[in-house]
Amino acid sequence: DVKVTQSSRYLVKRTGEKVFLECVQDMDHENMFWYRQDPGLGLRLIYFSYDVKMKEKGDIPEGYSVSREKKERFSLILESASTNQTSMYLCASSSMGQGNEQFFGPGTRLTVL
Amino acid sequence: SQQGEEDPQALSIQEGENATMNCSYKTSINNLQWYRQNSGRGLVHLILIRSNEREKHSGRLRVTLDTSKKSSSLLITASRAADTASYFCVTWLTGGGNKLTFGTGTQLKVEL
Known part of the structure; x- marks a missing residue:
């Protein structure tokens, strides 16, 4: 089974803190994605990566950055957390190619106070 | 507004009944996928239908796609x-x- 793991299920941070969310997949997938999920807004794509060291902006990249130094790991960074970044963050991966089925991690519920 | 809009927003049925959910979208697609999310298993892919397909089955799931109407439906039986x-x-x-x-x-919501 494909497994996508995220470093924390719940996280509480203060405004202005730097926050790292880690995602690891074990299926040798080329593509990895970071989404945030908010009530009434569905899932919105923050960033994605189609190869090591490669990244592309999604729909809402402002306030976020990403890092992909190894194929299996994709990190989301909040440089200076703000209260409007309180959300559920979901990581996903998919095999090479476009439009393929995505496999999701369990999510990290981040609260910024 | 959203590319894919589901209808209804909420549905409550009795166990054993069929559930039908509809989706409308606005622009041309290559494929359409349905995912399920619950607290136990998170977000999971259910089925993918390509733009040149009209119907697809997987177990108790049946998906239809009408590209002329830009709509899809997901039927869960029993x-x-x-x-x-x-x-x-x-x-x-x-x-x-x-x-x-x-x-x-x-x-x-499926009630006993």
Whole structure:
């Protein structure tokens, strides 16, 4: 089974803190994605990566950055957390190619106070 | 507004009944996928239908796609309490690169 793991299920941070969310997949997938999920807004794509060291902006990249130094790991960074970044963050991966089925991690519920 | 909009937003049925959820989208697609999300298993892919397909089955799931009407439906037959979840219509747009676009979901509740 494909497994996508995220470093924390719940996280509480203060405004202005730097926050790292880690995602690891074990299926040798080329593509990895970071989404945030908010009530009434569905899932919105923050960033994605189609190869090591490669990244592309999604729909809402402002306030976020990403890092992909190894194929299996994709990190989301909040440089200076703000209260409007309180959300559920979901990581996903998919095999090479476009439009393929995505496999999701369990999510990290981040609260910024 | 969302590319994929599900209808209804919420649905409550009795165990054993069939559940039908609809999805409408606005622009041309390469494929359309349905995902399920519940607290136990997170967000899971259910089925993918390509733009040149009209119907697809997987176990108790039946998906139809009408590209002329830009709509899809997901039918779950003989529903079970374990089917209680949110169901998302997800589109891969023509020219959309590597991006999937998620709808806001239908919340299905299956009661015993």
